[in-house]
Amino acid sequence: MKNKLSLFAVPYVGWMSIFVVAPIIIMVVYAFSTAAGDFTLENFARMGTYxxxxxxxxxxxxxxxxxxxxxxxxxxxxxxxxxxxxxxxxxxxxxxxxxxNFLLRTYSWMSILENNGLLNQLFQQIGLIDLYNQIAMHFASDPAAYVPIDHFQMIxxxxxxxxxxxxxxxxxxxxxxxxxxxxxxxxxxxxxxxxxxxxxxxxxxxxxxxxxxxxxxxxxxxxxxxxxxxxxxxxxxxxxxxxxxxxxxxxxxxxxxxxxxxxxxxxxxxxxxxxxxxxxxxxxxxxxxxxxx
Missing domain, CATH: 1.10.3720.10 (MetI-like)
Incomplete structure (x- = not known):
């Protein structure tokens, strides 16, 4: 019985070896090597810039x-x-x-949040942006120099x-x-x-x-x-x-x-x-x- 179960596990082990273990090994080799294939730790040292x-x-x-x-x-x-x-x-x-699709959902949010998107159009229609400009102008140190906005920056x-x-x-x-x-x-x-x-x-x-x-x-x-x-x-x-x-x-x-x-x-x-x-x-x-x- 155990031998039969082991046979069924062979495709899974092969799949894991090819698509999981092998890429990790390749990644480790790349991480510790230069473009010429020599061993180095410089790649990890350079990460400090990020x-x-x-x-x-x-x-x-x-x-x-x-x-x-x-x-x-x-x-x-x-x-x-x-x-x-x-x-x-x-x-x-x-x-x-x-x-x-994941990208489709994300693109949908772009159309909602962009400067002329659905949310900013709604805020303009209900007068929220005008209200914000009035409040900001009232509390500005120099009201004459205040530049009104026509949208909220969300994207x-x-x-x-x-x-x-x-x-x-x-x-x-x-x-x-x-x-x-x-x-x-x-x-x-x-x-x-x-x-x-x-x-x-x-x-x-x-x-x-x-x-x-x-x-x-x-x-x-x-x-x-x-x-x-x-x-x-x-x-x-x-x-x-x-x-x-x-x-x-x-x-x-x-x-x-x-x-x-x-x-x-x-x-x-x-x-x-x-x-x-x-x-x-x-x-x-x-x-x-x-x-x-």
Whole structure:
């Protein structure tokens, strides 16, 4: 029986070897070599010039992950308390945007956020931009020198990049948390209430610790693609909010062709992401043991 199962695993092992292990090995070789193929650590030393890109990438990814968590957890919690029919409809609505192409969704946000986009047209129609000009002119040190604006600058900002991340990756936060909350043993909640715990205490002592595996899974599934994204930062950031994904792509496909440096940056980013995942997993294991005790 074991031999038959091993035979079924051969295609999977071959697939993993070709499309996962081999690219990682090639990346490691490139990261520690020069264009001539000699061993070097210069590629890692040169990454210091891109400290701002690393900082921006992790900052925006953390912000997007926290916003997704603040939105995703209440949504998941409320859905878990609804009936099966409402849950099915809600899951379809949550996953419906994911059926569209990723770039198409991002281009849609461009048409909404651009200077003459839908939002700015709406703000002009309701008089919000005129109201802003009046208030800004009133508080300006020299009202005569104030130049009125005809739109709010939304595209090409860090806020637009974070918005694109949250919109595209929010389902990856909701689904794992919801899948854990919907399977909670309600007898534990009833027992806590019978023992005199308030609603806040029940949530803090029972529901939140038991839902932590879903929370950690959601954080991982949002943070990892956010920190390595390049399409969102390029389109919604307007080319001014370069992130690690853009930097790596630039080294492989851009005018500054340097695959060795690109591989080194990708390797360091992958190592940082793996360390973050290990830390979150250890934290989750500790919380789970505490709940059991």
């Amino acid at each position: 400290t701002a890109v690393f900082t921006r990438s992790f900052k925006l990814a953390i912000i997007a992950t926290l916003i997704a968590l603040l939105i995703g957890y209440p949504v998941s919690y409320m859905l878990s308390k609804e009936g099966p029919q409402v849950q099915r409809i809600a899951m379809v609505l949550i996953m419906l945007p994911m059926w569209m 090409g900002t860090q806020g637009a990049v974070v918005l694109g991340m949250v919109y595209n990756y929010l389902p990856f936060m909701i689904l794992p948390i919801y899948s854990v909350l919907v399977k909670l043993d309600h007898s534990l909640i009833e027992a806590a209430r019978d023992l005199g715990a308030s609603s806040v205490q029940v949530f803090r002592k029972v529901i939140l610790p038991l839902s932590l595996p879903g929370v950690l899974s959601g954080i991982t599934m949002v943070f990892v693609p956010s920190v390595s994204t390049f399409a969102i930062s390029r389109l919604l950031g307007g080319g001014t909010q370069m992130m690690l994904g853009d930097l790596i792509e630039q080294q492989f496909l851009g005018g500054a062709y340097n695959p060795q440096l690109g591989a080194a940056i990708a390797l360091v980013m992958m190592a940082i992401v793996v360390v973050c995942m290990l830390v979150m997993n250890r934290f989750g294991d500790g919380e789970e043991q505490a709940v059991m005790l």
